[in-house]
Amino acid sequence: xxxxxxxxxxxxxxxxxxxxxxxxxxxxxxxxxxxxxxxxxxxxxxxxxxxxxxxxxxxxxxxxxxxxxxxxxxxxxxxxxxxxxxxxxxxxxxxxxxxxxxxxxxxxxxxxxxxxxx
Amino acid sequence: xxxxxxxxxxxxxxxxxxxxxxxxxxxxxxxxxxxxxxxxxxxxxxxxxxxxxxxxxxxxxxxxxxxxxxxxxxxxxxxxxxxxxxxxxxxxxxxxxxxxxxxxxxxxxxxxxx
Numbered sequence: 001x002x003x004x005x006x007x008x009x010x011x012x013x014x015x016x017x018x019x020x021x022x023x024x025x026x027x028x029x030x031x032x033x034x035x036x037x038x039x040x041x042x043x044x045x046x047x048x049x050x051x052x053x054x055x056x057x058x059x060x061x062x063x064x065x066x067x068x069x070x071x072x073x074x075x076x077x078x079x080x081x082x083x084x085x086x087x088x089x090x091x092x093x094x095x096x097x098x099x100x101x102x103x104x105x106x107x108x109x110x111x112x113x114x115x116x117x118x
Numbered sequence: 119x120x121x122x123x124x125x126x127x128x129x130x131x132x133x134x135x136x137x138x139x140x141x142x143x144x145x146x147x148x149x150x151x152x153x154x155x156x157x158x159x160x161x162x163x164x165x166x167x168x169x170x171x172x173x174x175x176x177x178x179x180x181x182x183x184x185x186x187x188x189x190x191x192x193x194x195x196x197x198x199x200x201x202x203x204x205x206x207x208x209x210x211x212x213x214x215x216x217x218x219x220x221x222x223x224x225x226x227x228x229x230x231x232x
Binding site for chain 1: 159161221
């Protein structure tokens with residue numbers, strides 16, 4: 001069974017640039033959610049995708065956007081990067097079968113993509 | 119609105135001593151509660167979860183937690199700390215029946231010394 005994989009693991013960008021982070025969900029999982037973890041803080045929910053549609057969003061501006069593909073992999077895009085966007089971005093997969101994207105009680109996290117904005 | 123408070127950003131114990139990490143939550147509806155562990159440069163791993171049923175929940179690596187509705191608490195314990203337990207621990211809450219939006223606490227860094 002393949003776990004959640006994320007790429008790249010580390011990257012450095014400058015203010016105003018755009019970044020795309022990628023996530024492959026665990027085998028059999030149809031729901032992907034993204035979290036931002038700033039240094040010294042707990043993860044914060046960005047959004048969730050189920051069957052290629054966003055079905056939940058946290059308190060993040062529209063410049064944070066995402067996609068989910070038919071194979072359930074996902075991308076997180078951030079436009080017009082700001083210094084405060086520097087963080088570890090975590091992808092988590094969950095669900096399967098008929099869970100319908102609803103809370104099944106457990107998320108499986110990848111190791112994250114660490115973004116530094118200079 | 120839901121929220122999680124973890125008391126103590128840093129906890130230090132001796133190897134073999136009791137581990138107690140505190141978590142209090144706020145939720146207007148019955149919550150699902152979780153403890154996750156994060157080792158350096160890694161993602162989060164689920165230790166244990168409470169959804170329904172028995173209020174004392176046992177997890178991996180000898181950890182357990184008890185859901186106390188009257189105290190709105192979900193403290194994490196382990197009878198005897200091991201050096202390998204040194205990590206960051208996060209308590210999280212979510213709504214039953216809702217989508218997988220976890221609300222995390224700020225975390226507690228556990229140090230274990232010989």
